Amino acid sequence: MPKYFLSVCYGLILLFLSSTALTAESVTKPFAQHRVVLQISDPDPFKQTLVLNVAGNLIKHYGPDAVDVEIVAFGPGLRLLLKDNSNVERIDQLANDSGVRFSACENTISAFTKLLDEEPELNPHATHVSAGVVRIIDLTNQGYTLIKP
Amino acid sequence: MQIRNTFVTGTLLATTLLAGQAHSANWLMLQGTEPVGSAEMAKVWGFVQPEYQSTSGTDLKAGPFSGQSAVFNQIGPDLNTDSQFNIRRARLGVRGAGFPLDSNVNYFFLVEAGNNAITRNGGGSVKVTDASVTFNHINGARFRIGQFKYPGSEEGLQAIHVFDYINFTNMTNGLLLERFYDGDGSDTQSANSPNGAVGAFRDVGVQVFDSFKHNDWEHSYALMVGNGNGIARGDNDDNKDVYLYWSSAKIFSGQGPRRDDWKLFAWSQQGKRTLVNLDQEFDRDRWGVGTTFRKDRYRAAFEYVKADGMVADGTDGGAVPGSRNNADTATASWNVATDGEADGWYAHFGYAVSPKWELDIRYDVLNRVTNVAAAERQFETLTLGAQYFLNRKTRLIFNYEIRDAEAPNLAGTAVPNQILDGIDNRLAVQVLAIF
CATH class of the missing domain: 3.40.1260.10 (DsrEFH-like)
Structure with missing residues (x-):
């Protein structure tokens, strides 16, 4: 369970970071x-x-x-x-x-x-x-x- | 949706066209520099000024040339008629930055092909009026080298294609628009015709100048050293003219030659002229102050000029130079009061009735040879003007000049006053097309 929970957290963090990076790069006006x-x-x-x-x-x-x-x-x-x-x-x-x-x-x-x-x-x-x-x-x-x- | 697209397209087009007219309003900067980083390698431009002028052609009423044509009622540059169509100016120029990546160097080149005192005197039918290079490497001290308009009177320094009138004031024509002669006109058998092109408010030399902005104010200076021998040729002596200029302008809005602002300026010129026929040098000094104002529909200007030495002193008996007197003993000549003093001023008011129409009125005075009572002449002209703008680059100019002149220290019945009584009013109509 903790391992599964950590994986989900990592996934969410990666998803957040990638979306933030995309926003910073080209979508500055949401x-x-x-x-x-x-x-x-x-x-x-x-x-x-x-x-x-x-x-x-x-x-x-x-x-x-x-x-x-x-x-x-x-x-x-x-x-x-x-x-x-x-x-x-x-x-x-x-x-x-x-x-x-x-x-x-x-x-x-x-x-x-x-x-x-x-x-x-x-x-x-x-x-x-x-x-x-x-x-x-x-x-x-x-x-x-x-x-x- | 279609209306919306039309609105966007229209707005884009209108804004583009308006912004495309923008120039610097400062004549020193406008004529001597290019916009940094956006100058063309070679921008071709120019303008033409076809015109018609006429007077009543009243002949001389008295004096040794009585009955002959009066020079002041003839139409230049040839002075052969009292009414004529003429191509006053036809100019073609190229300007820009030869190496567009380097905004520190720019050039300006302009030739004149019209029929006027630039092209009629000194040979050739086309003459170079401007050929200069400007170096902008030093902040606060730009250098312009070559042949170009020297810093001075607003009427001379301003771009002629934004001039509100057709003819210059008596003050500018008599004291600043310099003709160059070999003699002073005292030779009774010579017309003493100009030995080259009219000065056209230009000289060959080097100028240091720049302009500084402080809030709404723009301050400019110029210092120039030039030959003082006119255009399209070198010097004829070792003397050099020195020009000083300062202006401060409060900018209201806009930009370009017709921006809204209030400008104050002062200038001076000091030099010597060599009359080769007399083998003598004479001082030629000029200075002046003035102001210009333009805001919304209103325009105004005032200038005062003082002259000391080398003052144009009309012609013998008011006759056309080259004419023989009635006794056939002497030839009328252009005269120069080598030690003469003079002053003049003008006031101009304009009102834009509509985007298409502008009304103008100008009053100008020239007091010529004020240091010799019997030789003093006073000229006054009231010019009524109207301009019709066909578009932003083409306009019609209508002028009617109510002219008067007298010898103020002589009796009304004296011959000079009888001659000057014959000065006619003048009608002038001009088309000005810029491309």
Whole structure:
């Protein structure tokens, strides 16, 4: 009986830990009814404004708790997440007030490092992901809708 | 559901379009820098300004050129007619960060192909007006090198495609929009025509500048050293012009050239000009103060400028330069009061009646050669204006200028006052399209 009880406890603990890990990794808004991943990979600076506008308007329309938004930046689009980008105030606002997440592609960071001879400083809200495109695939597999403005 | 989708799409589109217009409101920063991390490698842009201007064409009423065309009633740049259609400006530019990953370096390049005093003087039909590189490596001290607008009067420094009027004030046209000559006009057999393009409020040199935000306030400074010899060429002497500029602006809302703010500014220019025909150097000093205001539907501006040396002093008898006098003994020329003093000011008020219509009124005064009583001339113009915005990039500008001039220290019957009595009002209509 104690052995059976311990096994059940271990099982419950593992189940709890695994669900917590999943939550921390991708489901940070448990009550979100819509989950959206926005792709920014374009060199056009206008796309930076556009992707932030789209994120802001999704939040505005559905409400911050009802929509989960993650912006994944890779390729030339990674400039959006450089530390001194001119949109830094809007990024701060979206991250702090609305819980929008920002992911930065490590492959692109490596490429930028070679071009600049130093690693670029990123916005503190940016989370490193091994590859931007892989992150997008993972999120879409979890039910996120991919939008590339 | 369809209505909801339409709402989302519409909101996204509207917000995108509005945000896409955003620029810095500070002319130093707007023209000299690019947004960090979001500059294009090469952004192509420009604008065209077709226009029509006319006066009554009243001829000179007195003096040695009596009966001939009055220079002040002719339409530039050619001064051949009292009414004409013209392409006032046609500019094409490229700007950006050549290596977009490095926000520390950006460039600005602009050429002029319109028919004006930039392209008509000094040869060629297209001229480079701006070609500069800015280095942003040092916090608080950006360096801009090349040919570009020097820091100074708001009327000159502001981007011309947001100018609310068609013609500059008498003050700016007479004291700041510099023409370069070889002589002072005293040679009676020469027109003393400009020896190159009009200055266009630009110089070739190096500028250190930056802008600092503190709560709602934005403070900016600039220090520049330049040739002081105009654009599209090098220097003609060893003297250099020194420019100083400071502005403080309280920002109400928005951003871009038309943001709502209240700005205070002061500036100075010190330099020397060499007149090769006289083989002499003359001081040319300018300074000014001013303020601009824009909030909701209201716009206002005021500037005062003081000039010392190298003051444009009109033409002989008010005639078109190059004309022979009636006795055929002398040629009318452009004149320069090399040691002259002058001052001027203007006040501007604007009111946006609706998103499409804006009404403007401006009163400006130029007191020319105030240090020689007999030579002093006073010019006053009241400009009534209206702007119709077809869209955010295209507008029509209507101006009617009620012009007056006199020699205040001479009798009303004196020849200069008889000549100046003939100054006509001027009608101007312009299309301004930015792309």
